[in-house]
Each structure stands twice: as C-alpha cells, then as structure tokens.
Amino acid sequence: MEYEPIIGLEVHAQLLTKSKIFCGCSTQFGVEPNSHTCPVCMGMPGVLPVLNKKVVEYTMKMALATHCRINEVCNFARKNYFYPDLPKGYQISQYASPLAEHGYVDIELNGGRKKIGITRIHMEEDAGKLLHDEHTPSSYVDMNRTGVPLIEIVSEPDMRSAEEATAYLKRLHEILVYLEICDGNMEEGSFRCDANVSIRLKGETAFGTRTELKNMNSFRNVQRALEYEIRRQEYLLASGGEVVQETKLWDDAQGATYSMRGKEEAHDYRYFPDPDLVPVVIDGRWIEEVRETLPELPLEKRERFIQEYQIPPYDAGVLTSSRVLADYFEEVAKLSGKPKAASNWIMGEILRFLNEEKRDITSCPILPQSLSELIQLIEDGTISGKMAKDIFEDMYTTGKGPQQIIEEKGLVQITDEEILKKAIEEVLAANPVQAEQYRGGKEKIFGYFVGQVMKVTRGKANPALVNDLLKKMLAGS
Amino acid sequence: MELNQLTIHELHELITKREVSSTQIVQSVFKRIETVEKDIHSYVTLMKERAFAAAADADKRIREGDITPMTGIPVALKDVLCTKGIRTTCGSRILHNYIPPYDATVVEKLKAAGAVFTGKVNMDEFAMGSSTETSCFGITRNPWDLKRIPGGSSGGSAAAVAADECIASLGSDTGGSIRQPAALCGVVGMKPTYGRVSRFGLVAFASSLDQIGPFTKDVEDCAIMMNVIAGYDSRDSTSVPLDVPDYTAFLSRGIDGWTVGIPREYFIEGIDPEVMEAMKSTIAVIEGLGAKCVEISLPHTGYCLAVYYIIAPAEASSNLARYDGVKYGFRAGDGRDLLEMYKKTRSAGFGAEVKRRIMIGTYALSSGYYDAYYKKASQVRGLIKGDFEKAFTQCDVILTPTSPTPAFTIGEKMDDPLQMYLSDIFTISANLAGIPGISVPCGFTRRGLPIGAQFLAGHFEEGKLIQMASAYEKNANLEKRRPNL
Numbered sequence: 021m022e023y024e025p026i027i028g029l030e031v032h033a034q035l036l037t038k039s040k041i042f043c044g045c046s047t048q049f050g051v052e053p054n055s056h057t058c059p060v061c062m063g064m065p066g067v068l069p070v071l072n073k074k075v076v077e078y079t080m081k082m083a084l085a086t087h088c089r090i091n092e093v094c095n096f097a098r099k100n101y102f103y104p105d106l107p108k109g110y111q112i113s114q115y116a117s118p119l120a121e122h123g124y125v126d127i128e129l130n131g132g133r134k135k136i137g138i139t140r141i142h143m144e145e146d147a148g149k150l151l152h153d154e155h156t157p158s159s160y161v162d163m164n165r166t167g168v169p170l171i172e173i174v175s176e177p178d179m180r181s182a183e184e185a186t187a188y189l190k191r192l193h194e195i196l197v198y199l200e201i202c203d204g205n206m207e208e209g210s211f212r213c214d215a216n217v218s219i220r221l222k223g224e225t226a227f228g229t230r231t232e233l234k235n236m237n238s239f240r241n242v243q244r245a246l247e248y249e250i251r252r253q254e255y256l257l258a259s260g261g262e263v264v265q266e267t268k269l270w271d272d273a274q275g276a277t278y279s280m281r282g283k284e285e286a287h288d289y290r291y292f293p294d295p296d297l298v299p300v301v302i303d304g305r306w307i308e309e310v311r312e313t314l315p316e317l318p319l320e321k322r323e324r325f326i327q328e329y330q331i332p333p334y335d336a337g338v339l340t341s342s343r344v345l346a347d348y349f350e351e352v353a354k355l356s357g358k359p360k361a362a363s364n365w366i367m368g369e370i371l372r373f374l375n376e377e378k379r380d381i382t383s384c385p386i387l388p389q390s391l392s393e394l395i396q397l398i399e400d401g402t403i404s405g406k407m408a409k410d411i412f413e414d415m416y417t418t419g420k421g422p423q424q425i426i427e428e429k430g431l432v433q434i435t436d437e438e439i440l441k442k443a444i445e446e447v448l449a450a451n452p453v454q455a456e457q458y459r460g461g462k463e464k465i466f467g468y469f470v471g472q473v474m475k476v477t478r479g480k481a482n483p484a485l486v487n488d489l490l491k492k493m494l495a496g497s
Numbered sequence: 498m499e500l501n502q503l504t505i506h507e508l509h510e511l512i513t514k515r516e517v518s519s520t521q522i523v524q525s526v527f528k529r530i531e532t533v534e535k536d537i538h539s540y541v542t543l544m545k546e547r548a549f550a551a552a553a554d555a556d557k558r559i560r561e562g563d564i565t566p567m568t569g570i571p572v573a574l575k576d577v578l579c580t581k582g583i584r585t586t587c588g589s590r591i592l593h594n595y596i597p598p599y600d601a602t603v604v605e606k607l608k609a610a611g612a613v614f615t616g617k618v619n620m621d622e623f624a625m626g627s628s629t630e631t632s633c634f635g636i637t638r639n640p641w642d643l644k645r646i647p648g649g650s651s652g653g654s655a656a657a658v659a660a661d662e663c664i665a666s667l668g669s670d671t672g673g674s675i676r677q678p679a680a681l682c683g684v685v686g687m688k689p690t691y692g693r694v695s696r697f698g699l700v701a702f703a704s705s706l707d708q709i710g711p712f713t714k715d716v717e718d719c720a721i722m723m724n725v726i727a728g729y730d731s732r733d734s735t736s737v738p739l740d741v742p743d744y745t746a747f748l749s750r751g752i753d754g755w756t757v758g759i760p761r762e763y764f765i766e767g768i769d770p771e772v773m774e775a776m777k778s779t780i781a782v783i784e785g786l787g788a789k790c791v792e793i794s795l796p797h798t799g800y801c802l803a804v805y806y807i808i809a810p811a812e813a814s815s816n817l818a819r820y821d822g823v824k825y826g827f828r829a830g831d832g833r834d835l836l837e838m839y840k841k842t843r844s845a846g847f848g849a850e851v852k853r854r855i856m857i858g859t860y861a862l863s864s865g866y867y868d869a870y871y872k873k874a875s876q877v878r879g880l881i882k883g884d885f886e887k888a889f890t891q892c893d894v895i896l897t898p899t900s901p902t903p904a905f906t907i908g909e910k911m912d913d914p915l916q917m918y919l920s921d922i923f924t925i926s927a928n929l930a931g932i933p934g935i936s937v938p939c940g941f942t943r944r945g946l947p948i949g950a951q952f953l954a955g956h957f958e959e960g961k962l963i964q965m966a967s968a969y970e971k972n973a974n975l976e977k978r979r980p981n982l
C-alpha cells in the first residue's frame with residue numbers, strides 16, 4: 021500500500037515596521053525587558069488599540085506578491101484565551117474577514133513547477149515572552165514583543181511531500197525578505213511555521229485525520245519533522261492503528277514529535293469582531309499605490325537574468341537568492357559589460373570568500389565598481405587571469421581597488437612587443453637544442469618556450485602576445 | 498444658598514465677577530461631603546488634597562483672567578475613568594488597589610479646562626447593574642430616600658450631584674447607566690452618541706455600547722460639560738472625527754414647530770402609574786411650546802433587552818479577561834499552578850453579577866452557539882438601529898420615560914436579576930442604536946421620589962436634545978425641591 025502525505029502550512033512572519041501594530045512603541049529587539057511597552061500594549065484597563073497603517077501596507081505587499089485577492093473591507097477579531105504572556109486575555113487577530121485570500125506561489129522541484137495555494141493572509145499582534153527562573157518557582161513576563169505586528173499566511177493543503185513543504189516555505193521566506201517586510205530569522209522566531217499533516221492511500225480523495233506540528237525553528241527541522249511525522253502516521257495506519265487528531269511538538273534533539281494536546285483540550289477561542297477597532301477599508305487606489313512600491317520578485321528576477329544576461333538557470337537561482345546579491349551582480353554586470361564573468365567571479369570567489377567567514381554580500385569588502393574594474397583589466401589584457409586571482413585576494417583583504425594594488429605591486433602585464441621580443445630572443449638563445457627540435461616538427465615543445473618566457477618576465481607577459489610572437493620568431497629565424 | 502448647591506453656570510458667573518474663589522467652592526463641597534457622605538456614600542475615593550491644590554491653581558488662573566466655563570468647578574468622576582496616580586477600582590475587588598499610569602481623555606480635557614476633581618464615585622461593579630448595590634465598597638443611597646437605591650450603574654455620580662456633594666459629575670452609560678440614575682436622583686444625565694466622546698481611559702464593560710456622559714443640575718450645565726468632553730480622539734478608533742458644535746448655543750432656542758415621537762411600544766403595562774402621569778404632563782408642556790406629539794412605532798423594541806443581554810455580556814467576557822491576577826490588581830496567592838491562580842483570583846475578585854455576565858457572554862460566544870446568539874443578536878441590533886433611523890424621518894426627537902419606575906428600595910431586586918434588568922428597558926435601545934439620549938427631571942411621585950423623562954435623537958444630534966430639554970426645563974414649572982438630608 022502506498023500512502024500520500026497531505027501537508028498544509030501556517031506561517032507567522034513578524035513585520036519590520038518601526039512601531040507596534042496598535043500603539044506607538046518601538047518593535048526593536050534586544051533591549052531591557054518591558055522597556056518598549058506602554059499602557060496600550062500592556063493591556064491596562066481602559067486602553068484602546070489604534071491600527072498602524074504601515075502594517076496594512078506591508079500585509080498588502082505580501083498579498084500582492086502572492087497573487088492574493090485583497091478584500092475591500094476586512095475586520096479585526098478577538099481570539100480569546102488565557103495566558104500570562106497575553107496581557108488582555110485575547111489576541112487581536114483577523115478571523116471571518118482577513119485582509120487577503122485566494123492566492124498562490126510557484127515552487128520548483130526537480131525542474132518542474134507547482135502552484136501552492138494560499139488560503140488567506142491576515143494581520144495580528146504577537147504575544148509577549150515568558151522567562152522562567154531556574155532557581156525559584158518564579159516566571160517573568162517580558163512584553164517588549166507584545167503587539168509586534170505579525171502576518172499569518174495559511175496555505176491550502178497542497179503539498180505532497182516534506183520537500184514540497186520546505187520548498188514552499190523557502191519561497192515564502194524569499195518573498196518576505198525580498199519585500200523587506202520581514203527579516204526572516206527563524207531561530208529568533210521572526211519567521212515561524214506550523215504544519216498540518218495527514219496521510220491517505222494514493223488514489224483516495226478524502227483527507228485522513230491530521231496532526232498539527234509546532235516548534236520547528238529551521239528549514240531543516242521542518243523537513244525532518246514532516247518526514248518523521250509522515251513515517252509515524254504510515255507506520256500507524258499500516259499496522260492497523262489510527263491517527264489521533266492532536267497538536268504535536270517537534271523535539272529537535274530527539275528527532276521526534278511529541279503530543280502537546282489532544283482534540284478535547286483544543287481551545288475554543290470564542291472569536292468575535294473586535295468592537296474597539298473599525299473595519300479596514302482598502303480601495304483600488306490604495307492597492308495600486310502599494311503595488312507600485314513592489315520590487316521585482318525573486319522568480320521574475322531569475323527569469324530575467326537568464327534571458328538578459330544569458331547565464332545558466334542554476335547561477336541565476338543563486339544570484340537571485342537575495343535582493344542585495346542580485347543587485348550586486350547586476351551592478352557588476354552592467355559596469356563591466358561582462359555578465360558571464362561577473363557571475364563567475366561572484367559565484368566563485370566572492371561567495372566562497374564570504375562563506376568562509378560566514379558573512380553575506382551586504383558586508384562584502386569588494387565594491388561592485390572594483391570587481392568590474394578587475395574584470396575589465398582581464399578583458400583588455402592588462403592582467404592575466406592568474407594575476408587577477410592574486411589581486412582579488414588583496415582586494416578582499418584590503419578593500420583596495422585593483423588599479424591601486426597593481427600599481428603598488430608593479431603587477432602590470434607586459435604588452436610592449438619590443439620588451440617581449442627581447443625576452444623571447446633571450447629564451448631562444450638559451451635553448452638552441454629545443455628550438456631545433458621545434459623546427460624539426462616537435463610542436464609540442466611550444467608550451468615549454470611559453471613557460472620560459474613567462475619565467476623570464478616573472479609572469480607579467482601577456483600570454484596571447486607571447487604566443488603570437490613566439491610562433492613568428494620560431495618560424496622566422 | 499450654599500455654594501455647593503449652585504450650578505456650573507451660576508458659579509462661573511460668581512467666579513468671573515471675582516465674588517467667590519474656587520477654593521471657597523471646594524471648601525463648601527467638602528463640608529457637604531463631610532456632613533452627608535455617611536448617609537449617602539457616593540464616594541469611593543476622595544481627592545481632597547489634590548482638589549484644594551487644583552483649586553488654588555484655578556484661583557491663580559482666575560486672577561490672571563484665564564477662565565473657561567469649567568475653571569475652578571468641582572467635578573466627581575465615576576470610578577471607571579482612569580486617573581493617573583489615583584486608584585481606579587470599577588467598584589471591584591479585583592481592581593481594589595489598581596492605580597492607573599495615565600489619565601482618561603475626558604479627565605485630561607476637564608483638567609485642561611480647569612475643573613477640580615473632588616474624587617472617584619461609586620458604581621455597580623464594572624458598571625454592571627442598575628442600583629449601585631454590587632460595588633465591593635458597599636452601596637450608595639438615594640439622597641431623596643435613604644432606604645432606596647440611587648439607580649445604576651453610575652449611582653455615585655447621580656447621588657453626588659443630587660446631594661450637592663459636587664457640582665457636576667461624569668458617568669458612563671452602557672444600557673442606561675447615566676440616564677436611569679439621573680432620573681432616579683432627579684438630575685440631568687446625558688448619554689452622547691457612540692463615538693462623540695472618547696472612550697480612551699474608560700474601563701471597558703461592553704465596548705460597542707459604552708459611552709461617557711455628564712450628570713448636572715440643569716440642562717445648561719449639561720451643555721457646558723458636553724462642550725468640554727465631546728470631540729474626536731486619535732487614541733479611540735471608534736471616536737468620530739466630526740466638528741463639535743457649541744452646545745450652549747442650543748439653549749433657549751425653543752421647540753416651536755417640532756415633532757416629538759411617542760413610541761407606542763414604550764407606553765406599556767408595568768409602567769408605574771405616577772411615571773405615566775408625569776409623562777402625560779410632560780407631553781402637555783411640550784405641546785404648549787408649539788411642538789406636535791405624534792405616536793410612532795419602533796417595532797423591534799421587544800427584542801432590545803434580549804439583544805443587549807447577549808452583546809453586552811459577550812463583550813464583557815472578553816474585556817474582563819485581562820483581570821487575571823498576573824499584572825495588577827487582586828491576586829489570590831495560594832494557587833498551586835497558573836490555572837489554579839487564575840481560578841482563585843477570578844472567583845474571589847469578581848462579584849456574583851459580574852461572574853453571571855462573564856458566564857453568559859462566554860456561552861454566547863462559544864463555538865456552536867455563536868451564530869444562534871451573538872451573530873443573531875448583532876443582526877437584530879441592526880434592525881433596532883433601522884427602527885430609529887426610520888423614526889427620525891418622522892420626528893425631531895423621541896420622548897419616553899427614562900425608567901418604568903421611580904427608585905426602588907435597597908435589596909428589592911438583588912435576588913431577581915431579570916427584574917433588575919427590566920429597569921433599563923427604556924434606555925437600552927439608545928445604546929444598541931448608538932444614538933444620544935438625555936434624562937431630565939419631570940416631576941415627583943407623591944412620596945417625593947424624582948421622575949425622569951428621556952429624550953432621544955438621531956446620531957450626533959445632542960444639540961437637539963439640549964434644545965428640547967432646555968425648553969422643557971424652562972417651561973415645566975416644576976417645584977424646586979432639594980433632598981432633605
């Protein structure tokens with residue numbers, strides 16, 4: 021019997037607005053606990069929420085980037101439950117009418133493409149953080165995160181494997197980061213994912229009983245947790261058992277999922293429209309205004325790179341993996357007029373050097389201008405490819421431009437024919453036997469002469485010129 | 498006459514003429530409080546020291562000629578309005594020690610206008626009640642008959658004005674909590690249009706119904722208070738960005754040619770005969786002023802109470818979730834774990850009526866019941882609103898009794914919540930529809946208990962209510978009485 025997994029994901033992304041969703045407090049992290057709080061986000065008696073318009077715009081960006089339909093009118097609702105990190109006893113979220121619905125993203129797997137449906141995208145506020153004292157039976161609440169804006173992106177149950185789910189997740193992540201509305205940090209929780217998983221016999225149309233997975237804080241963990249859970253459910257069904265509807269936590273260290281709560285313990289959140297907030301009305305003009313601010317998205321950019329710069333799909337994929345890297349590439353490609361060389365240098369040297377130091381392109385010591393100069397110096401024969409590699413290393417460590425390094429080290433390639441002729445004459449004079457052999461038909465020996473000339477010129481001779489002159493001079497004399 | 502017996506506008510005149518100082522007025526008010534408070538118990542927290550400091554401040558401003566109609570006037574605040582640094586309890590054990598870090602918008606506005614706060618006044622716990630008998634600080638008595646309730650939930654605000662323990666006060670009205678106690682205590686009380694006055698800093702009972710409004714000794718004072726507290730506030734998303742007219746401009750305009758709607762559904766069995774009699778004389782006075790009284794119909798009136806007792810508790814069950822013992826207020830200390838702490842705190846922190854409404858509301862919002870209760874109630878609420886919209890195409894204002902009966906005796910309805918709920922039967926509809934309403938004194942029963950007439954108008958037509966009530970007040974020739982304390 022062959023089973024087919026059915027996976028749907030719920031993604032929570034923290035938005036990069038400067039202030040919180042319903043008050044003016046800063047969203048900045050890493051400050052003293054409870055220093056970015058006010059009566060509103062602390063849920064003091066008598067306070068009222070006022071919607072931050074930027075949150076609506078950021079959510080609209082994501083909605084547009086994922087082909088969603090933006091509702092003309094949407095409402096906030098209260099999700100009621102008790103927890104110490106939730107100061108009002110309810111979370112302001114959206115329920116019956118979310119900001120956007122009915123979208124999709126394309127994922128790519130094994131060369132093929134698949135549409136993954138997006139059910140809805142809605143706005144909500146984040147909760148605070150509990151800190152537990154290990155030594156005393158005390159817990160503390162930090163409300164700096166309370167009221168930080170989140171969007172929840174709910175997918176259709178369209179994914180059929182852990183790989184598909186991971187690819188979808190990466191696609192969302194890429195878009196959010198491209199839009200510059202989320203920093204995408206999974207470890208710190210600014211990009212979080214829950215998964216609904218069920219399996220059914222291949223060919224069945226009805227869904228099986230699903231479990232909900234939580235606590236997967238990296239792409240790798242999402243993949244592992246899903247694979248584990250799919251295998252667990254397959255084993256259960258194959259051995260005559262039944263899947264129980266429950267919420268499960270992924271334990272990274274154990275590599276297994278554990279039950280958190282069953283169906284009976286599921287919360288009744290008693291959603292109802294929040295009477296403290298008025299409906300959000302979004303007209304066509306506002307949508308167009310936001311649409312105009314959208315950057316080129318990763319998939320479009322990739323296709324354009326393949327077309328416009330004639331680079332392989334794989335390279336285009338790597339170069340568009342972040343907006344900054346793509347911009348870097350484009351700048352070098354345009355300045356140097358050599359997109360292929362630009363791609364090779366970035367994919368090869370630049371990324372290798374950055375990866376070794378665990379840095380990213382934003383902190384690359386070589387400016388696009390410098391790299392494009394380096395490429396041009398090779399193209400016009402001023403330096404050889406080999407010289408360029410050494411110069412690149414110097415550029416990376418010192419941050420200097422290629423011209424400066426060449427001047428400082430006297431590395432300019434010798435292109436003066438007179439100087440080269442002299443060097444060749446010297447070599448030929450020193451190797452009469454070999455010259456004779458060459459003329460006698462042993463043409464393989466040509467490389468030896470080139471090497472000798474390079475040696476005499478300490479590697480600075482222009483290899484193409486040396487080739488030309490050598491051929492002529494060997495033939496001539 | 499003592500200073501504390503005067504109105505805002507009378508005192509303002511004396512202040513402007515430099516005949517009295519704010520300090521003298523405040524002295525007179527606190528002297529009165531010392532004399533009668535033991536009988537009435539309007540106040541939960543007195544702000545005597547601050548009041549005298551504020552009065553001195555006001556006097557300085559007055560000397561400098563910086564005078565508004567509220568400068569130096571002693572005002573009491575319902576203990577549901579947040580006051581920075583002053584305990585704000587909502588009459589509940591769960592907030593008995595809560596000190597807000599900020600002022601409500603209305604408090605800020607009154608402060609800026611130069612008003613002097615005398616203290617925080619009593620109320621039904623979390624504004625849930627019609628008699629001011631559920632406060633954890635004890636009951637408030639009706640100044641006209643100490644065996645009777647002052648109405649509620651803003652009973653302290655009404656009693657304090659009626660007993661001259663302040664010049665004016667603020668209350669909140671979710672289903673009649675300003676108008677009903679105003680009627681029962683013989684003062685003027687207005688519930689403005691939903692969105693007219695900022696709710697920021699008003700501890701929420703039912704957010705879609707709550708509105709802050711004034712208690713005053715006459716209609717002119719009501720207009721003066723409204724001028725200060727009305728207006729858009731960017732901190733309240735439900736406040737409406739509309740210009741506020743000068744409400745005092747509506748005083749003395751007359752109502753000649755007006756049409757006053759008398760809804761047939763409000764003149765039903767169960768109304769006290771003396772209230773009915775007072776209504777008839779009120780109609781006669783109005784007609785004498787050149788207005789025409791016509792019978793109108795508000796066909797969905799019969800559903801008001803049911804709709805209200807779903808929507809208000811539903812919102813309350815969510816609004817009151819924040820009182821969990823974690824952050825502020827009362828906490829029962831001996832819980833073994835979080836859940837037990839929650840349960841013990843909320844069991845001991847809330848009174849019976851609050852718990853009853855939290856349970857009703859929680860039930861109405863539960864999955865499987867939401868559609869049948871909350872959703873249906875919201876739909877019917879729309880019909881009730883529609884009734885009024887239609888009615889106001891036929892009349893300028895609507896006249897009803899404020900309360901079906903005069904003040905009842907203490908304890909009389911405490912064991913019968915339904916009977917208690919019925920005392921708001923004429924006031925609830927205005928909250929559901931979001932329209933403004935005013936209660937003005939319209940006579941006394943033979944036992945000497947005040948009776949109130951309620952006028953209702955369309956959204957943001959507070960001016961019309963003031964025009965109507967002022968014309969009536971000036972021409973009703975009611976006997977000038979004061980409670981005998």
Ligand SMILES: [Zn+2]
Binds near residue numbers: 060
């Ligand atoms: Zn805040």
